[in-house]
Amino acid sequence: TMGFQFVDDHRMRTKKDPKIIIYKKKSKDGKGKDIAEFYIEEPGKSNKRFKTFNDVIDFFDNYRQPELEKNM
Numbered sequence: 001t002m003g004f005q006f007v008d009d010h011r012m013r014t015k016k017d018p019k020i021i022i023y024k025k026k027s028k029d030g031k032g033k034d035i036a037e038f039y040i041e042e043p044g045k046s047n048k049r050f051k052t053f054n055d056v057i058d059f060f061d062n063y064r065q066p067e068l069e070k071n072m
Helices: 053-061
Strands: 004-008 011-014 021-028 034-041 048-050
Touching: 034 053, 048 053
Parallel strands: none
Antiparallel strands: 004 011, 011 021, 021 034, 034 048
């Protein structure tokens, strides 16, 4: 596990470095309809945007963690 903890109702972050933040943000689509998207902020990398939380899960299913990989 990467050790995420809830900050509030819409944000989670890792306890250890790198400090990754996941948050949900509401906005309007091009037609004025309310939508919610999920964002990942990671130090030194560009922010990533996802349409569903399942997309976030899929992203982390393939996320490299060299410090854990070297112990395998």
